[in-house]
Amino acid sequence: xxxxxxxxxxxxxxxxxxxxxxxxxxxxxxxxxxxxxxxxxxxxxxxxxxxxxxxxxxxxxxxxxxxxxxxxxxxxxxxxxxxxxxxxxxxxxxxxxxxxxxxxxxxxxxxxxxxxxxxxxxxxxxxxxxxxxxxxxxxxxxxxxxxxxxxxxxxxxxxxxxxxxxxxxxxxxxxxxxxx
Numbered sequence: 001x002x003x004x005x006x007x008x009x010x011x012x013x014x015x016x017x018x019x020x021x022x023x024x025x026x027x028x029x030x031x032x033x034x035x036x037x038x039x040x041x042x043x044x045x046x047x048x049x050x051x052x053x054x055x056x057x058x059x060x061x062x063x064x065x066x067x068x069x070x071x072x073x074x075x076x077x078x079x080x081x082x083x084x085x086x087x088x089x090x091x092x093x094x095x096x097x098x099x100x101x102x103x104x105x106x107x108x109x110x111x112x113x114x115x116x117x118x119x120x121x122x123x124x125x126x127x128x129x130x131x132x133x134x135x136x137x138x139x140x141x142x143x144x145x146x147x148x149x150x151x152x153x154x155x156x157x158x159x160x161x162x163x164x165x166x167x168x169x170x171x172x173x174x175x176x177x178x179x180x
Contacts (some may be wrong), residue, residue: 029058042103050111053082095121098129105129112138116149123159
């Protein structure tokens with residue numbers, strides 16, 4: 001089944017969900033963000049599906065000047081790890097337009113939560129934010145809360161290619177076996 005009942009996301013992605021993943025997300029960001037900053041030196045970052053904004057907070061701690069987080073209406077303002085004015089509520093399953101361009105657009109472990117029919121629109125929307133994207137999504141059999149579209153990297157690579165992007169897998173080997 002590729003769709004969820006109305007209100008389902010609000011009940012699944014609540015404070016308890018974000019509390020469960022908060023430490024691991026912050027720990028992962030603390031390890032990976034310095035390498036991204038070293039490689040790309042972004043001055044602005046947009047995180048599509050940012051949750052509470054742990055990754056954006058890590059970028060801010062590494063002197064990234066502008067951050068923008070987007071996620072669903074289930075993210076409560078008091079859960080945010082970034083300033084409220086840096087957060088926008090949107091429906092990620094529908095195409096959306098970037099408010100402006102950023103040095104880096106990212107979406108980590110989000111796309112698998114969207115119905116399969118939303119994949120192309122989601123990638124087109126993500127790539128409208130920047131000429132450089134950091135992306136990951138759950139692979140088949142990974143499991144997790146409401147994983148509707150677990151796919152191998154090649155599936156996503158094709159969608160990025162259709163949007164005019166070329167894949168560079170330069171971080172996975174460095175961080176794959178880390179605990180965070």
